[in-house]
Amino acid sequence: MIPVAAHIELDLPALRHNLNRVRDYAPQSKIVAVIKANAYGHGLLNIAESLESGVDALAVARLDEAIRLRKANINTRILVLQGFSSAEEIALFQIYQLEAVIHTAEQVSLLEAALPGKAINVHLKIDTGMNRLGIAAAQFNSLLAQLQHCKLVEKVTFMTHFANADDQQDPKTTQQLNLFNNTTKQYSGEKSCANSAALITRQDTRQDWVRPGLMLYGVSPLLNKTAAELNLHPVMSLHSRIIAIKPIKKGESVGYGASWVAAKNSIIAIVSIGYGDGYPRHAKENTPVLINQQRFPLVGRVSMDMLSIDLMGNTHIKLGDRVTLWGEGLAIEEIAHNALTIPYTLLCGITQRVQVHKK
Numbered sequence: 001m002i003p004v005a006a007h008i009e010l011d012l013p014a015l016r017h018n019l020n021r022v023r024d025y026a027p028q029s030k031i032v033a034v035i036k037a038n039a040y041g042h043g044l045l046n047i048a049e050s051l052e053s054g055v056d057a058l059a060v061a062r063l064d065e066a067i068r069l070r071k072a073n074i075n076t077r078i079l080v081l082q083g084f085s086s087a088e089e090i091a092l093f094q095i096y097q098l099e100a101v102i103h104t105a106e107q108v109s110l111l112e113a114a115l116p117g118k119a120i121n122v123h124l125k126i127d128t129g130m131n132r133l134g135i136a137a138a139q140f141n142s143l144l145a146q147l148q149h150c151k152l153v154e155k156v157t158f159m160t161h162f163a164n165a166d167d168q169q170d171p172k173t174t175q176q177l178n179l180f181n182n183t184t185k186q187y188s189g190e191k192s193c194a195n196s197a198a199l200i201t202r203q204d205t206r207q208d209w210v211r212p213g214l215m216l217y218g219v220s221p222l223l224n225k226t227a228a229e230l231n232l233h234p235v236m237s238l239h240s241r242i243i244a245i246k247p248i249k250k251g252e253s254v255g256y257g258a259s260w261v262a263a264k265n266s267i268i269a270i271v272s273i274g275y276g277d278g279y280p281r282h283a284k285e286n287t288p289v290l291i292n293q294q295r296f297p298l299v300g301r302v303s304m305d306m307l308s309i310d311l312m313g314n315t316h317i318k319l320g321d322r323v324t325l326w327g328e329g330l331a332i333e334e335i336a337h338n339a340l341t342i343p344y345t346l347l348c349g350i351t352q353r354v355q356v357h358k359k
């Protein structure tokens with residue numbers, strides 16, 4: 001691979017540090033590390049290999065992601081959050097020994113109708129108010145009984161997912177947890193509720209399992225706390241390099257649409273990174289980038305392969321200097337805020353051409 005300017009640096013020791021933070025919060029719980037969407041943009045296999053020995057299971061959204069893990073010799077338990085939707089897919093769960101979330105009555109019927117074969121673990125998901133995936137609480141007793149009689153089912157874990165756990169003041173989390181606990185209380189079975197935000201803020205959500213995603217990558221899952229305040233370390237740093245430096249005169253514009261006009265004579269640096277790499281096109285003017293620990297403002301529109309920054313008259317910055325777009329020293333939460341989005345979308349938006357370097 002010919003090295004290119006735009007790359008992410010993966011800090012795998014930081015990933016292990018963040019996993020230990022999960023353990024600090026939930027020492028009694030088993031951990032299923034959520035690595036859907038290419039491990040939140042960090043690279044599925046790098047992250048899976050690094051986490052595998054330290055967690056009890058890995059979770060992905062879709063069957064094809066899980067099969068990729070098995071083909072790469074990941075041997076730990078793997079949970080598929082969207083489960084299956086056909087008999088053919090059930091066969092793949094058996095072949096690859098995957099675990100399925102069951103969130104509809106139709107999935108239970110498919111299991112009952114499936115040919116005899118190897119049994120799989122399932123996770124029966126109750127919709128307690130998110131109104132996305134999950135069976136209604138009223139269906140729980142009968143669907144659980146069906147699953148328990150089904151020869152293809154090994155073990156049933158109970159799960160739910162919170163809609164508003166990032167906001168500690170929101171009463172919805174308590175309502176959801178109460179409904180979950182009431183629905184499941186007369187049955188023995190392991191329970192799994194907490195995403196990152198819930199496991200950090202609420203002891204009562206740390207049950208047999210916790211399901212952290214975002215916090216493992218060193219990003220704060222809470223609206224009112226930074227990653228640094230939570231002692232989480234960023235795993236991904238996004239870097240590139242300066243490929244041109246030029247003076248422009250007062251009154252001249254920079255970039256498409258000529259949206260930024262220099263208020264005085266300025267020095268502009270062009271950085272080889274753009275929305276084609278996953279840097280947000282909607283990042284506002286003055287969104288910071290970092291060069292040698294010092295912040296510089298974004299000026300003009302972000303293009304596909306480049307963006308421009310104002311060097312603020314700084315003359316010691318040279319062609320080829322490294323620029324950090326987010327990560328170590330520059331919180332992705334701040335960039336997300338400047339682009340009117342959330343860190344999840346920035347992480348997942350890293351594109352194929354961005355090279356990955358391990359630290």
Ligand SMILES: *Cc1c(COP(=O)(O)O)cnc(C)c1O
Binds near residue numbers: 036161213214
């Ligand atoms: C994505 C996901 C998680 C992890 O959520 P974070 O907010 O990233 O911690 C946990 N459980 C389910 C069902 C998910 O879809």
